[in-house]
Amino acid sequence: MAEPAASAGPDGREVRLARAEDLADPRLAPYTTLTDAALRRRVDAEHGVFLAESSQVVRRALAAGHTPRSFLLGDRYRESFADVLAAHPDVPLFTGPDEVLTSLTGFHLHRGALAAMDRPAPRPxxxxxxxxxxxxxxxxxxxxxxxxxxxxxxxxxxxxxxxxxxxxxxxxxxxxxxxxxxxxxxxxxxxxxxxxxxxxxxxxxxxxxxxxxxxxxxxxxxxxxxxxxxxxxxxxxxxxxxxxxxxxxxxxxxxxxxxxxxxxxxxxxxxxxxxxxxxxxxxxxx
The missing domain is CATH 3.40.1280.10 (SPOUT methyltransferase, trefoil knot domain)
Structure with a gap:
């Protein structure tokens, strides 16, 4: 039986990723796998983003005043991340099983969470x-x-x-x-x-x-x-x-x-x- 397509939650904020085809959403572009660090740096700069990995690091980025564009969250970590999601109700949330998220990012999510954040302006x-x-x-x-x-x-x-x-x-x-x-x-x-x-x-x-x-x-x-x-x-x-x-x-x-x-x-x-x-x-x- 075919896997269901990506589905949005009642408020349209959450998108559940159930299969590889769901990864074509353009909002997922910051998370797309790039194994070459120099290329990743150029692409991050072009998109004006950086990626914060792990729930602890995401929390520290938010505490420092950085603005999230979206969250990418493994199913197992939804409950422990609930307070962050509640504090940012308008930020898109992408969820799914580990294997689907790994196929998107190219690496196993460390402690289940990633966030695409606005890259700050360079400081003098x-x-x-x-x-x-x-x-x-x-x-x-x-x-x-x-x-x-x-x-x-x-x-x-x-x-x-x-x-x-x-x-x-x-x-x-x-x-x-x-x-x-x-x-x-x-x-x-x-x-x-x-x-x-x-x-x-x-x-x-x-x-x-x-x-x-x-x-x-x-x-x-x-x-x-x-x-x-x-x-x-x-x-x-x-x-x-x-x-x-x-x-x-x-x-x-x-x-x-x-x-x-x-x-x-x-x-x-x-x-x-x-x-x-x-x-x-x-x-x-x-």
């Missing part, structure tokens, strides 16, 4: 820096998982803002948001217009010392007494480089200091997210 760098004492700069950090982990550590350890180069990953990409556990909604961020080296003069003019987490000939261990002036700096910007290549040479030519994590012989390095957590703790505002 000057606005993000205003009042900030500790600023993290992600230079060409392209891995969304690492970026999400870095953001989570930055928020947990009291850092105030995030700057990203044009090539860096999107903080509002679904996976970056999920790995950050939604803490990205608490961290002001902005994209630089060009390389970090070009932004250093403006940072210094605003009173920031600029350091890089990178192995160089002049690098000082994070546990060294020599770093006390950096630890106690009123305003500090810390540059993290791309996985593998590290901080750009031209950036290192403009930093006030380079810092490293002291390690025993035979240990090359830490993952950038793990290394960032250590440095963010050591260089936090005191």
């Amino acid at each position: 760098v000057t606005d993000v820096l205003a009042g900030a004492r500790r600023v993290l700069i992600a230079e060409d950090l392209v891995d969304h998982t690492n970026l999400g982990a870095v953001v989570r550590s930055a928020v947990a350890l009291g850092w105030d803002a995030l700057l990203l180069t044009p090539q860096a990953a999107d903080p509002l990409y679904r996976r970056a948001i999920r790995v950050s556990m939604g803490t990205v909604f608490r961290l002001p961020w902005a994209r630089l217009e060009g390389p970090v080296a070009e932004a250093v003069p403006a940072l210094r003019e605003a009173g920031f010392a600029v350091a890089a987490l990178e192995v160089t000939e002049r690098a000082v261990g994070l546990d060294s007494p020599e770093l006390e002036p950096l630890r106690s700096a009123d305003r500090l910007a810390l540059v993290l480089g791309q996985e593998g290549p590290g901080v750009r040479t031209e950036t290192l030519e403009h930093t006030d200091a380079d810092v490293v994590i002291s390690m025993p012989d035979g240990v090359d390095s830490l993952n950038v997210a793990a290394a960032a957590a250590v440095a963010l703790w050591e260089l936090r505002a005191r």
Whole structure:
């Protein structure tokens, strides 16, 4: 017997997805599977949306003031999500069994909920820096998982803002948001217009010392007494480089200091997210 077609609830708000053919609804476009992160970023920007995944992350996005366009919800999570749905009675709701939703998104819904949210307007760098004492700069950090982990550590350890180069990953990409556990909604961020080296003069003019987490000939261990002036700096910007290549040479030519994590012989390095957590703790505002 054929599966029934998609059906709407009494108020026309809820659409139940029962088969693959139901996924042609144009309102589902933001959820359509895109496995290439760069393509996903372009499409999200064109649609002016981002995806929040998991009920906890959706709740944090809403609490931060983001506006939902629609909800996509697995059947099992309807009851636990009832308060969110009641608070947004005019937002379209798409529901269905896990296998149908997975065929739409291309991945298993983490904790059963997705929301398409309006993407906020880009913030000027000057606005993000205003009042900030500790600023993290992600230079060409392209891995969304690492970026999400870095953001989570930055928020947990009291850092105030995030700057990203044009090539860096999107903080509002679904996976970056999920790995950050939604803490990205608490961290002001902005994209630089060009390389970090070009932004250093403006940072210094605003009173920031600029350091890089990178192995160089002049690098000082994070546990060294020599770093006390950096630890106690009123305003500090810390540059993290791309996985593998590290901080750009031209950036290192403009930093006030380079810092490293002291390690025993035979240990090359830490993952950038793990290394960032250590440095963010050591260089936090005191």
